[in-house]
Amino acid sequence: MPTSVPAADPPESTGRRGLLRVGLTGAAALAVGGGAGAGAVRYSDTHLSPTARVAPRPDEPGRYAVRVLFQGASDCARACVTFDDGPDPRWTPLVLDILADLGVPATFFVLGEAVTAHPELVAREAEAGHEVAIHNWAHTDVYGVEVGELRDSVDRTIAAIEDAGASAPRLWRPPYGRVDAPALMVAAERGLDVLLWSEHTPTAQAAADAAGAAHAGSVILCHDGRSQPSEELLRTLGESIAA
Numbered sequence: 001m002p003t004s005v006p007a008a009d010p011p012e013s014t015g016r017r018g019l020l021r022v023g024l025t026g027a028a029a030l031a032v033g034g035g036a037g038a039g040a041v042r043y044s045d046t047h048l049s050p051t052a053r054v055a056p057r058p059d060e061p062g063r064y065a066v067r068v069l070f071q072g073a074s075d076c077a078r079a080c081v082t083f084d085d086g087p088d089p090r091w092t093p094l095v096l097d098i099l100a101d102l103g104v105p106a107t108f109f110v111l112g113e114a115v116t117a118h119p120e121l122v123a124r125e126a127e128a129g130h131e132v133a134i135h136n137w138a139h140t141d142v143y144g145v146e147v148g149e150l151r152d153s154v155d156r157t158i159a160a161i162e163d164a165g166a167s168a169p170r171l172w173r174p175p176y177g178r179v180d181a182p183a184l185m186v187a188a189e190r191g192l193d194v195l196l197w198s199e200h201t202p203t204a205q206a207a208a209d210a211a212g213a214a215h216a217g218s219v220i221l222c223h224d225g226r227s228q229p230s231e232e233l234l235r236t237l238g239e240s241i242a243a
């Protein structure tokens with residue numbers, strides 16, 4: 001059976017822990033951390049023009065390239081389940097219990113400040129064979145952030161993950177999935193791939209529907225922190241994964 005890792009991954013990376021192996025039809029999902037909550041605020045009020053954002057001059061010579069993955073190949077036999085915004089003592093233990101019951105590994109995109117507050121939950125994720133990856137230090141948009149601050153956020157989160165006992169992260173999913181040239185440069189500098197997603201189910205109904213919606217190669221976005229999770233949603237998600 002093909003690996004569950006998105007097809008863009010080279011062979012050497014297929015052993016990455018995490019990047020879920022769920023049966024083809026059995027993926028469920030949840031949603032992105034968020035519609036960013038922008039509400040009625042105009043984009044131009046909160047963001048720089050895209051043309052204002054440029055990657056800085058590299059400190060060292062080299063090839064600055066990064067892979068941005070959002071879906072596996074259509075011939076991939078499995079889907080990937082990912083959880084953002086944790087660890088959170090309200091939800092992460094429940095998610096880990098559900099995944100353990102299903103025998104399914106997942107990838108957790110964690111917030112560095114939450115890791116520092118609850119390192120034992122990250123240790124449990126790692127011990128259970130899940131992959132621990134970077135969301136950001138805090139749940140803030142990386143778009144428009146000065147590159148030095150971006151590096152600091154990523155580096156502090158990497159350190160927190162390793163201090164908690166997990167392996168050095170290899171994936172980064174910036175909050176809201178928003179990336180630009182400076183963020184991609186930081187990813188390249190740190191040897192990180194950017195993993196976005198292809199399935200999004202922010203409600204229990206959507207999680208129930210996801211069993212039919214997810215397909216081979218799907219990257220399913222779920223949450224185990226902040227405001228989106230609920231027990232109903234997570235249990236429904238588990239049922240969809242098992243389906």
Ligand SMILES: [Zn+2]
Nearest residue numbers: 033084085175
């Ligand atoms: Zn998020």
